[in-house]
Amino acid sequence: AEPAPGAVHVPHWLDADRQHALLTACREWARPPAGLRTVRTPGGGTMTARQVCLGWHWYPYAYARTVVDGDNAPVKPFPAWLDELARNAVADALGPDAVPGDPYDIALINFYDGDARMGMHRDGDERSEAPVVSLSLGDTCVFRFGNTETRTRPYTDVELRSGDLFVFGGPSRLAFHGVPRVLPGTAPAWLGLTGRLNITLRVSGLAA
Numbered sequence: 001a002e003p004a005p006g007a008v009h010v011p012h013w014l015d016a017d018r019q020h021a022l023l024t025a026c027r028e029w030a031r032p033p034a035g036l037r038t039v040r041t042p043g044g045g046t047m048t049a050r051q052v053c054l055g056w057h058w059y060p061y062a063y064a065r066t067v068v069d070g071d072n073a074p075v076k077p078f079p080a081w082l083d084e085l086a087r088n089a090v091a092d093a094l095g096p097d098a099v100p101g102d103p104y105d106i107a108l109i110n111f112y113d114g115d116a117r118m119g120m121h122r123d124g125d126e127r128s129e130a131p132v133v134s135l136s137l138g139d140t141c142v143f144r145f146g147n148t149e150t151r152t153r154p155y156t157d158v159e160l161r162s163g164d165l166f167v168f169g170g171p172s173r174l175a176f177h178g179v180p181r182v183l184p185g186t187a188p189a190w191l192g193l194t195g196r197l198n199i200t201l202r203v204s205g206l207a208a
């Protein structure tokens with residue numbers, strides 16, 4: 001399904017084995033040092049989803065190589081297999097011509113409990129127009145996909161389920177989006193995850 005130009009939702013892209021493997025990896029990455037943390041915005045807000053980064057550390061609103069707003073540890077490396085996964089995702093969703101020349105080198109992994117949300121925002125801290133790849137695990141969420149002008153209507157609400165892929169390329173790369181709610185207790189029982197996890201894969205366009 002293509003809810004907006006360049007935005008493609010592929011339900012059930014990850015089979016059960018790949019969901020398990022990705023969840024196991026995310027749990028390892030969540031451990032300190034440079035593990036899961038609460039993000040505080042300059043305006044004094046707190047993100048309710050907790051986050052861990054690979055490759056480059058995101059903090060509002062820039063990238064660094066160390067956890068400058070946490071334990072100051074070096075950010076964990078971005079593994080080559082995640083670049084492969086991202087390239088396969090873009091090819092499957094948008095076709096081979098949409099796969100970027102530069103490697104994927106950032107993963108932002110958000111952990112949501114039942115009360116967590118993400119407000120409407122745009123992702124503009126990367127220096128690349130490469131499509132963003134999003135993978136969901138665990139509880140279903142309501143994902144709100146908006147427009148490029150305002151954080152309000154018009155928007156489209158889409159349910160993202162465990163194993164779903166969403167790719168944001170073209171004009172949708174700069175659209176406002178958010179997660180107004182998570183639907184607790186909807187994760188597949190076999191996964192063994194309470195809550196929701198989202199992995200976004202990005203090309204930084206930043207110098208190594």
Ligand code: MD3
Pocket residue numbers: 108110118123132134143166168172173174175177178179198200
């Ligand atoms: C559209 N994450 O990490 S995934 C984010 O579910 C983020 O954790 C949400 O928004 C989450 O920035 C939504 C879908 C998503 C991710 C990145 C995008 C949509 C996007 C970047 C550009 C456009």
Ligand code: FE
Pocket residue numbers: 121122123177
């Ligand atoms: Fe985002």
